Amino acid sequence: MVSVPVSTTINSDEVEFLCRADESLLDVLRNRLGLMGAKEGCGTGDCGACSVIMDGRIVCSCLVLGAEAEGRTIETIEGMADGNELHPLQKKFIEHAALQCGICTPGFLMAAKALLDANPDPTEEEIRFWLAGNLCRCTGYDKIVRAVADAAQEMRGKRA
Amino acid sequence: MNFDPTYRSQKFRSVGTRPRRPDGIDKVTGRARYGADFNMPGQLVGRILRSPHAHARIVRIDTARAEAVKGVKAIVTASDLPDLTNGNQSLFNILDNCMARSKVLYDGHAVAAVAAIDANAAKQALKLIEVEYEVLPHVVDVDAAMLPDAPLIDKTLFTGGVEPTPETPSNVALRSEFGHGDIESGFAQADIVVERSYRTEQTHQGYIEPHACVASCNSDGTAELWVCTQGHFVFRQTCADLLGLDVSKLRVTSSEIGGGFGGKTHVWVEPVALALSRKAGRPVKLVMSREEVFRASGPTSATSIDVKIGARKDGTITAAAANLRYTNGPYADIWAELGAMTSFACYDLENVKTVGFEVLVNRPKVAAYRAPSAPMAAFAVESTIDELAQELGMDPVEFRIQNAASEGTKSSYGPVYGPIGIGPTLEAAQSHPHVKAPLGPNQGRGMACGFWFNFGGQTCTDLNVNVDGTVTLAVGTVDVGGSRASLSLIAAEELGIAYEDVKAVVADTATLGYNDMTDGSRGTFSSSMATISAARNAIGVMRHRAALQWDIPVEDVTWEDGNAKASGEKYGNLSPLSIKEIAAASGNTGGPIAGHSEMVADGAGVSFATHICDVEVDPETGSTRIVRYTVIQDAGKAVHPAYVEGQYQGGAAQGIGWALNEEYIYGEDGRLQNPGFLDYRIPVCSDLPMIDTQILEIPNPNHPYGVRGVGETSIVPPLAAIANAISNAVGIRMTHIPMSPPRILAALNRERNQ
Structure with a gap:
């Protein structure tokens, strides 16, 4: 199979x-x-451990083709700090001990960043539904929502 | 040096605080390396071919066409993993589970594996491996497997624990029995007897990180394994045994672990990866897909349980009995036995009897899942207790308090309890604001109790005092949920230094003595005991060094708050020597300063919890929402309370998923129909409320700081607490877990039609 050349922007780098x-x-x-900060938990878009932000939108990177990154802007956990x-x-x-094993943490952080970029003052319910595409098996989500x-x-x- | 583990009350400086975890930054920046995040030069990609049949004889495997695929470097089958188990049945079962030999025993059983230069070549090769099967009748249901005409998983299996041994083989591997007193006379004394049958479906631990490893075998007999595991020393032993390697020549490094909950206490693909590497002469990375994780690793038992409890009108339980049947997968284990031991552990009973049956079925080999086997038994017992309290017209908490075990009670599984937390957690529940809060329409409240033994086990720890006075702590128990933070707190406490001056690492198998796995809630309990011992040994060395520097007898040197002090008026002019000063001088006073510890950490204090739960049931759909949830559990001493709360919350959430949604669904063909997170639905963020916690601290007398394990008990009560809440909300008694919308709706419709 012939390879596809792709030019893209990842964490502000070409x-x-x-x-x-x-x-x-x-x-x-x-x-x-x-x-390697994005993790494969399922490969079918069900767990969100591979979440990245593409052109401002949270996506499961396991459901996006590499070739689709052409000309896009991608943010990963490595560029968050x-x-x-x-x-x-x-x-x-x-601070809130919102991670235990930490495997889902990069995905949660990307999803939470996309939330706060879109909605700086979410209610608890909005946080819970926005993060419903990310699975965590350790924490019961309590400390994640608080964080x-x-x-x-x-x-x-x-900002104020 | 002699180590006294006895609890002594003290005022803590570090223990009980909530500092940032040492692995925090790595984990929020994506730098932490898990099982699949490691690579070696020249590494190949490994893939496994799995059986599509629930039960079949392997007639022939032909790998010739697969071997011809470009880029394929090795293919292994059972013949590449010869049987070196020397009559050890449990080791043979592990070998047979890693790679099927004469028969495949479940949908997903491994039959062959490929190592190739990339995933595409490996996948192509898998398709070209020809396996001829002779399909055999199968059985996946626990009760069906016990019937006399059930298909036999193993024709040479005769039920153990029965006198005389049966003359015909069956799928029942073992019968176990616990209890004391005379239940017949006990039931005769009862005014009310409630007898019910329950079923629970098979669930998976559901860790988000699939099993992953990188194996590298060299031609000189040495090998390395990088792997996500709950116990790298145990993996080393098992892999060395199965591959015929010297234990010393196999070095196993545990990666960061992306959840385990018991499922990563067993080897699955690691011996296969090593066999592939040995054959290919190159390192091999083998990562399970999510589908493979569901089909071929982990699950807990499906169960069928009968419970009978009798009580007098005054609320005294006179007798209790349970008959527990647990699936084991195709290999015999002790899952029903653990259920039989834990069933009535919360109560002080004069007459009690539990009988467990280990049942073989054509499902994947059962693995430990957080307080393994206890949640199902507690579901059956705590549901029955709830119904009994109702019949007696008693408050369910009050009824349990009246019958709760306490210090001196002979437990239903044998031992006599020391100081325990069941009574205190119940009393805390009774006075908790949750039990007085108003309920809305279609809402109900339930509560239930849970027990877990907690384990200790073999533990080895090294504590090195560096020349600048900071401390490196090397432990051998894998950190599954923050134990490097809690063990750093423990070392800081014992040495009298700052938390920030301690750096804890999980050492690999070549650099530390043997450690049992992180299981049985033993990580912080046992490694903290070993850390205290190692710290005391290091303090002994530092007192000696200070004595040398001062030229006084070591007996006159004490250790206080991170300083050596000369005791007695005659040394009035000697100012204390700090750990930094002693460490800085160490090169001239005898060399490096370290404390070591090797022990069997005995005396893990038993653990109890009481949970309160409010639910809302939608009468039109049968869907249940958790409205409020409270966990009350004894921690002995909470070393890092934030991570103790995390354990309580996480266990409750897993129990909620088990109670309401999660189950393995098999088709008539014995194939798993929902091997993915879409159809095997674990709780998501929007499914749950905040989970309130209350930590009680009833010191464990066998640990210097009073610590008990905290990881597992929290998954035990939820199944029953939620069932009891549903019963309270809509007046139906659910006896089949999960209480998914179709099951609740069917029960509501039956009720309406009556």
Whole structure:
């Protein structure tokens, strides 16, 4: 099978790669670009562990083809912190003990960032439904919801 | 050095605080490396071919066409994993489960494996492996498997634990019995007897990270394995046994683990990956797909349970009995036995008898799942207790308090209890605002109790004092939920230094002595005991070094708050030596400073919990929503309370999924019909409310700080608590888990039509 050349932007960097036409964006990120923060929990778009933001929209990278990244802007967990300065969501996840094993954490953080980018002041119900595409088996979601709400509050304070 | 593990009350400085976990930044930045996040030079991709049949004889396997695929470097079948188990039946069962030998025993059983230069070549090769099967009759249902004419999984299996041994083979591997007193006379004394039968369906641990490993075998007999596991030392032993390797030559490194809940205490693909690497002469990465995880790893037992409990009108239970039948998958284990042991552990009973039956079926080999076997038994018992309280006209909490076990009670499974938490958790429930909160229409409230033994086990820890006075703690229990934070707190507490000055790591099998797995809620319990022992040994060394520096007898040196102090007025002019000063001088006072500890951590204190739950049942759809949930559990001593709460909440959430949604669904053909997260639906964020927690601390007398395991008990009460709440909401007694909308709707319709 002939490879497809792709030019895209990942975490503000211009990136070029070759991939097979049937290769998922998740496999490209993990196997070709060394961006292993996105995880494969199911490969069928049911668990959200591979969540990335593409052109401002949260997607399961296992359901996007690598070739579809052409000309797009992609954000992954590796680009969430500003150097050594963690994003407020990252800080709050640690502070609230919102992770146990941590395998779902990159996906949750990307989904939560997409939420707060779209809605800086979500209700608990909005947080719960927005994050319903991300599975966590360890925490029962309680501390995740609290961390997201707390981060939203802190970010609103900074904006004001 | 002698180590005294006895509990001593003390005021804690570090223990009980909530610092940031040491692996936090790696895990929020995507840097933490899990099973699938590791690569080796020249690594191949491994894939496994699995049986489409529930039960079949393997007539022939032809790999010739698959071997001819470009890029294929090795194909292994059972012949590449010769039987080295030397009559050890349980080890043989592990081998047979990793790669089927003469028969496939369940849908998803491995029959062959491929290593190729990429996933496409491997997939293509799998399609070209020809397996000829002779399909055999199968059985997946626990009660059907016990019938005399059921298809036999193993024709050489005769029920154990029965005198005399039966003359005909069956699918019942073992009968076990627990209890004391005389239940017949006990039931004769009862004014009311409630007898019910229950069923629970098979569930999966549902960890988000599929099993993954990278195996590398060298031609000199050495090998390395990188793997997500709950116990790398145990994996090393099992893999070395199955592949004929020297234990010392197989080095196993545990990756970060993306959830296990018991499912990663068993080897599945690791011996196959090693066999592929050995044959190909290159490293092999083998990662299970989600479908493979469901079909071929992990699940808990499906069960069928009868419970009979009798009580006098004054609320005293006079007798209790249970008959428990648990699926084991195709290999005999002790899952029903654990159910039989835990059934009535919460209560002080004069007459009690439980009987367990291990039943073989054509389903995947059952693996431990968080307090394995206890939730199903508790569902049956706590539902019956609830109904009995209703019949007696008693408050369900009050009824349980009246019959609760306490210190000195002879437990239903044998031992006599020390100080325990069942009474206190019930009393806390009684006074909790939750039980007084108003309920809305179609809402109901239920409560239930749960028990888990907790384990201790073999533990080894190294504590190194670095030259700058900071401490590196190497432990051998895999960190499944924050134990590096809790063990750092423990080391800081014992040494009298800051939490930030301790760095805990999980050591690999080549750099630390043997450790049992992180199972039985033992991680923080046992490794903290070993850490305290190691810290005390290091303090002994540091006192000695201070004595040398001061040139005084070591007996005159004490250790307080991270400093060596010369005790006695004659040393009035000697200012204390800090750990930093002692460490800085160590090169001139005898060399590196370390404390080691090797032990069997005995005395894991038993654990109890009481849960309260409010539900709302939609009478039109049968759908149930959890409105409010409260977990009250004894932690002994909560080392890092945020992660203790996390364990309580996570276990409750898993129990909620089990109670309401999750189940393995098999077709008539014995194939699993829902091997994915879309059709096997675990709770999502919008399904749940906040889960309130209350931590009780009844010190474990066998641990210096009073710590008990906290990880498992929280999954035990939810099944019954929710069933009792549903019964309270809509007046129907659900006896079949999961209580999914179709089952509840059917029960409501039956009720309406009566």
